[in-house]
Amino acid sequence: MGVENPLGENIITTSLDKLVNWSRKSSIWPMTFGLACCAIEMMATGASHNDLDRFGIIFRASPRQSDCIIIAGTVTKKMLPVIKTVYEQMPEPKWVIAMGACACSGGIFDTYSVVQGIDEALPVDVYIPGCPPRPEALLFGLIKLQDKIWNDKNSFGSSIGLGDRIESVVS
Amino acid sequence: MAENNRAVLKLKEKFAASIIDVVEFRGEVTVTVAKDSIIDILSFLKLSLQYNLLTDLTAIDYLGKKEDRFMMVYLLCSIPNKDRLRIKTPVSEADCRIPSATQVWGTANWLEREVFDLFGVTFDEHPDLRRILMTDDWVGHPLRKDYPLQGPDREPYKGRLS
Numbered sequence: 462m463g464v465e466n467p468l469g470e471n472i473i474t475t476s477l478d479k480l481v482n483w484s485r486k487s488s489i490w491p492m493t494f495g496l497a498c499c500a501i502e503m504m505a506t507g508a509s510h511n512d513l514d515r516f517g518i519i520f521r522a523s524p525r526q527s528d529c530i531i532i533a534g535t536v537t538k539k540m541l542p543v544i545k546t547v548y549e550q551m552p553e554p555k556w557v558i559a560m561g562a563c564a565c566s567g568g569i570f571d572t573y574s575v576v577q578g579i580d581e582a583l584p585v586d587v588y589i590p591g592c593p594p595r596p597e598a599l600l601f602g603l604i605k606l607q608d609k610i611w612n613d614k615n616s617f618g619s620s621i622g623l624g625d626r627i628e629s630v631v632s
Numbered sequence: 633m634a635e636n637n638r639a640v641l642k643l644k645e646k647f648a649a650s651i652i653d654v655v656e657f658r659g660e661v662t663v664t665v666a667k668d669s670i671i672d673i674l675s676f677l678k679l680s681l682q683y684n685l686l687t688d689l690t691a692i693d694y695l696g697k698k699e700d701r702f703m704m705v706y707l708l709c710s711i712p713n714k715d716r717l718r719i720k721t722p723v724s725e726a727d728c729r730i731p732s733a734t735q736v737w738g739t740a741n742w743l744e745r746e747v748f749d750l751f752g753v754t755f756d757e758h759p760d761l762r763r764i765l766m767t768d769d770w771v772g773h774p775l776r777k778d779y780p781l782q783g784p785d786r787e788p789y790k791g792r793l794s
Contacts, residue, residue, distance in 0.1 A: 572781055
């Protein structure tokens with residue numbers, strides 16, 4: 462009622478930004494990278510019971526094919542250069558999820574050898590508290606990341622060289 | 633009793649001048665010896681008394697509690713005789729070095745690198761004395777008692793502010 466559909470049933474109209482955002486949020490490919498016990502929970506989230514594949518989230522073995530890195534575990538100062546290298550190898554656009562208390566703030570490891578939160582080195586998009594977070598918490602964090610990607614502005618324009626992508630703030 | 637331990641008897645016979653102390657606690661025998669003859673004693677224990685396995689090698693920092701700051705600890709095991717022995721030797725801070733046990737047990741290599749890395753004890757004639765846990769450019773030895781827990785570049789934790 463009231464909505465004209467002149468192009469037929471098989472065609473929808475949308476903005477190019479929304480098309481790009483939709484494809485990005487529906488195929489978040491995280492880097493296969495685990496650091497500590499949170500990685501076990503991340504693997505459980507990816508396995509059949511919780512099944513990340515249904516969100517189009519498929520773990521990739523190479524940073525060149527990834528657009529998200531889940532920092533799952535304690536980041537030591539010795540490991541930090543490795544994480545930075547992996548992050549820099551990922552193509553833009555890319556997102557970072559800090560999973561668990563250690564990745565968010567250093568957690569219980571308030572010591573000389575542990576980085577006090579990965580946000581000291583990488584731009585974090587989603588923080589997931591917990592020690593370790595349950596698979597439901599990681600799923601919730603990934604859905605929050607999808608919301609954030611969905612609300613990006615100028616994602617099409619920035620991909621053809623017109624201006625920058627404007628990231629949204631989702632609370 | 634410690635006095636009747638086969639290794640203690642032999643050590644007292646052969647290295648009487650080097651033995652500082654013999655203690656038995658709950659069936660565990662500890663012999664404290666002088667640093668100068670440590671390699672002779674360890675070789676003797678391996679070759680003559682069949683202590684063929686070096687289970688662990690570590691150090692203790694007795695900062696402000698003992699005259700000699702560090703204490704090297706060698707945990708030995710004899711597989712054929714099914715018994716264990718602990719050898720300790722004091723290392724002073726002024727002369728913070730000790731002969732390497734790699735010439736007796738090959739497994740001492742990485743264990744001594746760990747002690748060197750975390751306590752700063754130098755091992756003479758070690759084949760590859762580099763840091764093993766901390767990064768190569770790390771300054772200081774974190775398991776020393778005077779090393780700040782949160783690292784030298786941070787304010788120490790002062791308890792909950794509430």
